[in-house]
């Protein structure tokens with residue numbers, strides 16, 4: 001097939017790498033990064049109508065959308081109007097991520113377990129609700145805020161101030177003029193991904209992300225500093241509850257809403273006393289979760305997404321490798337505070353055959369310049385290790401980290417610690 005992947009991060013690289021390794025397809029990336037050009041061709045067409053025309057002209061058989069923004073902007077709708085096969089939710093269904101108010105109302109309407117909340121555009125209503133709550137209090141801007149729209153307030157005054165700043169448009173502009181105020185859930189967090197075709201679904205092994213910049217989950221939130229899967233923090237009971245209480249009613253509910261869900265349903269779960277409670281939905285893969293899940297699939301990734309895009313998941317018997325994956329993000333010096341100076345990346349030749357066979361790099365914030373690979377800031381790459389235990393996979397991931405060099409590189413040293421306690 002000719003396959004087009006939208007996005008430029010490590011997530012899109014890892015989808016591309018998995019498909020590249022199938023040795024059967026031509027890959028295109030829009031816009032891609034300085035390393036995806038080794039897997040296929042990077043193109044640069046930002047208008048979705050023009051891109052759909054390009055896809056038709058170039059006989060693209062399948063388009064896979066990585067990030068949320070094009071989904072919320074309706075790229076899937078435009079491609080479908082052009083009779084193209086594309087894997088991802090419509091703009092209507094992407095509201096599950098695009099609007100926290102929409103998401104919370106769907107959860108409530110279809111009795112899906114989530115934190116108690118109110119949604120409001122009114123400052124007084126927000127403050128009155130905050131007065132009735134226990135601490136800490138969670139305040140969320142409605143719209144997309146690049147992962148920054150959630151405040152966990154330790155006092156009522158802090159919660160009220162966050163609510164007022166959001167509602168006035170001061171913190172997040174229009175994305176914050178509607179807010180969700182909700183109870184704090186105390187438990188451990190999981191990322192569960194269901195590949196959906198509107199009707200059917202396939203669940204991937206549960207992963208755990210590490211959102212904070214510092215070891216021991218300290219410091220500010222990031223896009224994610226590392227992940228591993230499958231996590232031993234889930235058991236069959238939790239998977240079953242997630243399927244019965246969350247995935248099935250969501251797919252059924254979205255059909256009733258006239259917005260059947262196709263694509264990746266990313267379920268942010270907090271497990272509280274053994275019960276899975278939904279923190280949020282995203283409508284795409286997590287990054288870096290994707291970087292470890294793609295290589296754990298034995299089923300060809302292209303087939304999984306193609307069947308997902310053509311409502312044939314019931315005909316797919318999904319197979320997962322019986323091993324563990326751990327991904328350690330290497331970020332630039334000033335991440336997540338500010339941009340960093342570009343720096344050349346040098347990767348040592350991996351002489352250890354065992355390491356070479358059981359690890360690889362997924363590239364994200366990189367550019368190719370005069371034959372050199374440059375770190376351009378943010379999350380630069382993910383070192384992924386595999387093994388028959390989490391410890392073995394973790395050790396390989398960190399061994400690979402030691403072979404990667406660029407000025408200012410930094411990573412957490414405790415990825416997967418919750419599984420190894």
Ligand code: AMP
Nearest residue numbers: 115138150182183184185186268279280
């Ligand atoms: P969200 O964008 O809704 O996933 O929120 C970002 C992060 O804030 C989540 O991954 C959680 O770590 C945390 N968070 C969000 N909502 C809650 C909640 N109700 N209770 C505890 N932590 C939360």
Ligand code: GLY
Nearest residue numbers: 223224286287288
């Ligand atoms: N790793 C979490 C996310 O992609 O939102």
